[in-house]
Amino acid sequence: MKYQVQENCLTVYLPREVDHHNAEEIRREADAVIDRNHIKYVIFDFERTDFMDSSGIGVIMGRYKTVSLIGGEVWAVHASERIKKILILSGVTKIMQIYEEDAV
């Protein structure tokens, strides 16, 4: 898993495909980093991602459960139209903000 930690913020650079197979590794490694670095904010970067199924939604929900306990947040960046559709359809946008570049 590619990631970057800046203070209490973790950015996870998601792979091209986020399915059950890849989700396992992301989940395991993200949890280790969150625990070790006292992470409060998790950013999922979809720059490279062109496929995601409900396993990816599970990863987001799980990380939200962890950081929300200490008042943290989860964000999505660089989400394509397809990824946005998946995020909105799953209802995960109720707990996660989608960062829109052009809105800033």
Added chain:
Amino acid sequence: MKHTNEMEIRFDSRSANEGFARVAVASFLTQLNPTVEEVADVKTAVSEAVTNAIIHGYENEVHKVYIRCRIEENIFTVEIRDKGKGIENVEEAMQPMYTTRPDQDRSGMGFSFMEAFMDSLEVESEPGKGTRVKMKKTIGKGREIWTTQSL
């Protein structure tokens, strides 16, 4: 005579094969000249069903997953089948957010995604025997009209 075509694949229920299953089905689908969106819809639905077979049907043991695709004119049918433990209550399993594995970060959205991205979804299951998921999607809805007019 109607234009038909079929293919079947059988593979081990290893998570590494989820990507293979999606790509194999998507590549068979290309003969219908689908849009990028339609391909993505089918890939997502297939991924959900195959993941269910691996995690829930076979509970991560390695057995065979079977996929059969059929094309009849512009109707695409895909069946994903396992000979695993089956589902006690299909109706309950199909409820959005229902999951038997919240500890494993399963979102419970699998069947909802299949329903959302395909035109129809049928689930047959028998405890101890296995599960069969049958989905259909009409490819290129309304595209014919546009083609004939522009020519």
